[in-house]
Amino acid sequence: MKNNIEAFGENVFGLPVMEQRLSVPTFASLKKTIDSGAELDAGIADEVAEAMKEWAMEKGATHYTHWFQPLTGSTAEKHDSFIFPDFKGGVVTGFSGDELIQGEPDASSFPSGGLRATFEARGYTGWDPTSPAFIKYDGAGAATLCIPTVFCGYNGEALDKKTPLLRSMNVLSEQTVRLGKLFGIDCGDTMAKATLGSEQEYFLIDVDLYAARPDLQATGRTLFGKASSKHQQLDDHYFGAIKTRVAAFMADLDLELWKLGVPAKTRHNEVCPAQFELAPVFETLNISVDHNMITMEVLHTLAEKHGFACLLHEKPFAGVNGSGKHNNWSISGPDGKNWLKPGDNPHENAKFMTIIVALMKAVDTHADLLRSSVASAGNDHRLGANEAPPAIVSIFLGDQLTDIVEQIEAGGASSSKDGGSISLGVDLLPKLPRGNTDRNRTSPFAFVGNRFEFRAVGSNQSPAGANVVLNTIVAEAFDYISTKIEADVAEGKEFNAALQEVLAEIIKEHKRILFNGDGYTDEWLADAVGKGLPNLVTTPEALEMLNTQKAKDVFAKYNVLSSEELESRYNTYKETYETLIGIEANTAIDMVKTLIVPAAVTAITEYSAVPAVAGLAGEMSSLLEQTVSGVAALEAAEGPAAEIVAMNKLRESVDALEALIPADLWPLPTYTEMLQV
Numbered sequence: 001m002k003n004n005i006e007a008f009g010e011n012v013f014g015l016p017v018m019e020q021r022l023s024v025p026t027f028a029s030l031k032k033t034i035d036s037g038a039e040l041d042a043g044i045a046d047e048v049a050e051a052m053k054e055w056a057m058e059k060g061a062t063h064y065t066h067w068f069q070p071l072t073g074s075t076a077e078k079h080d081s082f083i084f085p086d087f088k089g090g091v092v093t094g095f096s097g098d099e100l101i102q103g104e105p106d107a108s109s110f111p112s113g114g115l116r117a118t119f120e121a122r123g124y125t126g127w128d129p130t131s132p133a134f135i136k137y138d139g140a141g142a143a144t145l146c147i148p149t150v151f152c153g154y155n156g157e158a159l160d161k162k163t164p165l166l167r168s169m170n171v172l173s174e175q176t177v178r179l180g181k182l183f184g185i186d187c188g189d190t191m192a193k194a195t196l197g198s199e200q201e202y203f204l205i206d207v208d209l210y211a212a213r214p215d216l217q218a219t220g221r222t223l224f225g226k227a228s229s230k231h232q233q234l235d236d237h238y239f240g241a242i243k244t245r246v247a248a249f250m251a252d253l254d255l256e257l258w259k260l261g262v263p264a265k266t267r268h269n270e271v272c273p274a275q276f277e278l279a280p281v282f283e284t285l286n287i288s289v290d291h292n293m294i295t296m297e298v299l300h301t302l303a304e305k306h307g308f309a310c311l312l313h314e315k316p317f318a319g320v321n322g323s324g325k326h327n328n329w330s331i332s333g334p335d336g337k338n339w340l341k342p343g344d345n346p347h348e349n350a351k352f353m354t355i356i357v358a359l360m361k362a363v364d365t366h367a368d369l370l371r372s373s374v375a376s377a378g379n380d381h382r383l384g385a386n387e388a389p390p391a392i393v394s395i396f397l398g399d400q401l402t403d404i405v406e407q408i409e410a411g412g413a414s415s416s417k418d419g420g421s422i423s424l425g426v427d428l429l430p431k432l433p434r435g436n437t438d439r440n441r442t443s444p445f446a447f448v449g450n451r452f453e454f455r456a457v458g459s460n461q462s463p464a465g466a467n468v469v470l471n472t473i474v475a476e477a478f479d480y481i482s483t484k485i486e487a488d489v490a491e492g493k494e495f496n497a498a499l500q501e502v503l504a505e506i507i508k509e510h511k512r513i514l515f516n517g518d519g520y521t522d523e524w525l526a527d528a529v530g531k532g533l534p535n536l537v538t539t540p541e542a543l544e545m546l547n548t549q550k551a552k553d554v555f556a557k558y559n560v561l562s563s564e565e566l567e568s569r570y571n572t573y574k575e576t577y578e579t580l581i582g583i584e585a586n587t588a589i590d591m592v593k594t595l596i597v598p599a600a601v602t603a604i605t606e607y608s609a610v611p612a613v614a615g616l617a618g619e620m621s622s623l624l625e626q627t628v629s630g631v632a633a634l635e636a637a638e639g640p641a642a643e644i645v646a647m648n649k650l651r652e653s654v655d656a657l658e659a660l661i662p663a664d665l666w667p668l669p670t671y672t673e674m675l676q677v
Helices: 002-006 015-021 024-036 042-058 098-101 162-182 207-211 212-221 244-259 287-304 346-365 368-372 377-382 401-410 464-490 493-514 522-530 539-547 549-557 563-608 610-635 640-658
Strands: 062-067 078-080 083-085 091-093 123-127 133-137 143-153 195-200 202-207 264-269 275-280 308-311 328-334 445-447 453-456
Touching: 002 083, 015 024, 015 042, 024 464, 042 098, 042 133, 042 143, 098 123, 133 610, 162 287, 162 464, 195 275, 195 287, 195 464, 202 207, 202 287, 207 212, 212 563, 244 264, 244 275, 244 287, 244 346, 244 549, 264 549, 275 287, 287 308, 287 464, 328 464, 346 368, 346 464, 346 493, 368 464, 368 539, 377 539, 377 563, 401 640, 453 539, 453 610, 464 493, 464 549, 539 549, 539 563, 549 563, 563 610, 610 640
Parallel strands: 062 143
Antiparallel strands: 062 078, 083 091, 123 143, 133 143, 195 328, 202 275, 202 308, 264 275, 328 453, 445 453
């Protein structure tokens, strides 16, 4: 294990490597940019670029790429070599500061949602010095230096997911520092930072079975498939002993991720057979998002090496657990402390409860935006089923914190459900025990001791979108609280009284967002709708929330997304959704016509010749008629909503046929086969 630990970050050009290879002034300047958000000194770029190139070439790299995250939801890269002709018949190597700072990939073929015309090809990538560069090896062993970058258009419009994420982190930092000063925390130029631990669920199936499923290859999910007699009913896969072949994959996965600086920590069997989970240690949010994008790529490449196919679709198999990406979010203040961790004294706990109440305001005000941030064709199949949270966004605090919130609303906390006396250094609340809440599996947004777990993010999604929303709406809530307290104190009101007043006001207005019970019940659905909480079941409904004036105002106010940039996201995600549903529909039609119908005809012909099974032949004939009619209905369907209804109806008859057609004639790997690894 010693070698594995020593290998951590060996392919990362991070601060330890920089300190060894850069001059003292250059390292100090770059570290200041990374730590405090100071403007990058372009004068140091040449030295950094040369050091980066030399380090990369020692690792075997011949090329570099500006690694960015366009609106496709995946990553993109264009490789350039380090060599230049010396005009003497040979070549020399070089990498300048200009090449490090800015690249120019063709932007015309990436989605822009109307921000730019197709014929406007120019786009720019810009170095993100806050995220370490890394070495990536392809299947042939060739090494490439990957430099994390933003991606923008000719006029500076954001064409990627990283740019608004960095903007949202900056505004959250500004408002967190401002709030901290009201509590006597002033750390000069030190930034506050959002932190993230992004759990990743995934499926592994045998690559040969994957190759025999056109639906998995084209859409990421099975469009047909009869449920296995035994799957997850006995809960015997969850946290069970990891099978040898999977364990070998996981060990290899950890090692590769550690080399890339990804702090993979936890691995285990998930609920459904063939489903697994990887969880990292918390990091600064921007780096954590980059690391999750790296993780998804490594999952795919290593799975192939081990004879698996990795499925990251949110619902690759119907009727069993889907896969999510639990978004464990918190705030590290300018004092370096986790502000979502209950403190050791009343003053720290007053700050902690202020953050809790601010989150109540943020999530209740913008529950629709949080839902839109996780909207996708895949996630529509997952939300509200088999341990995934429902589409209605609510907050789980647990009984003790909810009780204290209610006491604050009534005029100030004077007791704790856990007992004990209260020190009124701040006339607000008691000392809070840590880890005082259970983990509500049905809550989309649950407090779990020192962070909030936003459980609705889909396994195939970039975490960036959800955190852009979360950072921005929390910054808005901090802004509101700080503005109210600053005004009250300026008029002579004592701080504790001003704080109590604003928190009580917010709780009264937004307590409807709190729910500690079972989010799957019909009673909660009716209650939530009655309270006015948005119930946005489908992606089209959720995406419309990006068009509201409320959404435009909050993103524009804090310079996270302009109205034009926000509209581009709506257009891009809507088009992606419609395109994916169309691909699913066409794939289903092709599979039925070329695979299912021929198998059914063969089976019916064989059974019809045997009187003893003529009844089964008749049953299959009836189902075949329904299937053929279902294909016709799907072909005639116009628009995603109609296509989804037609696909679901078609699936019923096809899955029923699978239950009757002999196994040697059924043309597709079954659920029973695929869920055994």
